[in-house]
Amino acid sequence: MTADGLQLIVMGPPGSGKGTQSVALATDIGAMHISTGDLFRYHERSATSLGDQIQDFMKKGDLVPDDITIAMLKDKIESLPDSMGYILDGFPRTLNQAISFDKMLTAGNSKLDLVICIDVPERQLENRLLRRIVCAECSLVYGSHVGGEYDEYCKNCGGKLQKRVDDSDKEVIGHRLKKYMDLSLPIIDHYQAHGILHRIDGTGPVIEVTTAIKRVLASTFKGTLSFNY
Ligand code: ADP
Ligand code: ZN
Numbered sequence: 656m657t658a659d660g661l662q663l664i665v666m667g668p669p670g671s672g673k674g675t676q677s678v679a680l681a682t683d684i685g686a687m688h689i690s691t692g693d694l695f696r697y698h699e700r701s702a703t704s705l706g707d708q709i710q711d712f713m714k715k716g717d718l719v720p721d722d723i724t725i726a727m728l729k730d731k732i733e734s735l736p737d738s739m740g741y742i743l744d745g746f747p748r749t750l751n752q753a754i755s756f757d758k759m760l761t762a763g764n765s766k767l768d769l770v771i772c773i774d775v776p777e778r779q780l781e782n783r784l785l786r787r788i789v790c791a792e793c794s795l796v797y798g799s800h801v802g803g804e805y806d807e808y809c810k811n812c813g814g815k816l817q818k819r820v821d822d823s824d825k826e827v828i829g830h831r832l833k834k835y836m837d838l839s840l841p842i843i844d845h846y847q848a849h850g851i852l853h854r855i856d857g858t859g860p861v862i863e864v865t866t867a868i869k870r871v872l873a874s875t876f877k878g879t880l881s882f883n884y
Pocket of ligand 2: 790794795810811813814
């Protein structure tokens, strides 16, 4: 079922499944999936000048500075066809990013429709990240591998599967999780105050989380969106 022009955010800590859920949802509703992390990794891989500027931040699990992040996202959104909706994954990560984004939308006579926050307790996240592998080409996430064994190539695009550099070191993982815990609360409060935040329990199987998100969307956009669960 498609929904012209819906502007959604899926947020959650690293390892919460926000990427997996955003991709599934974007496919279902015909929106563009925009992951700031994927965009940055694309620039790193392609060795663009932006890639050079950001690689140290990414490797250490630090946030890329707000001005760089916001400018990149603005470019990406402006490149979309007018009626194309999108799902933002991994943005905003600071209150400043959220406020700048509100201003950008207001200036374009537009607004956010909904923010989904996927909650997973911190103690489960480290394990998920240590087990996660991703496709180097299309960024598809493969949940877990046991004892270092995993397929070599992506079932989606044939790209090489690998561990992300920032998922390979417990210290870097800890740093990213702490950053999220420190910075996400004001963002959550901000969207709560705007009445557009919905929190979802992200501890269950992927399909259950997808269904819970679809239920929220179906009840929020009654008449516009419906799903076959
Ligand atoms: P995860 O949620 O697993 O940490 P992402 O792919 O969303 O993965 O982000 C990976 C890295 O990309 C972050 O650690 C950070 O360095 C950078 N990044 C992504 N999105 C943002 C953002 N909105 N602001 C600043 N840095 C970002
Ligand atoms: Zn792939």
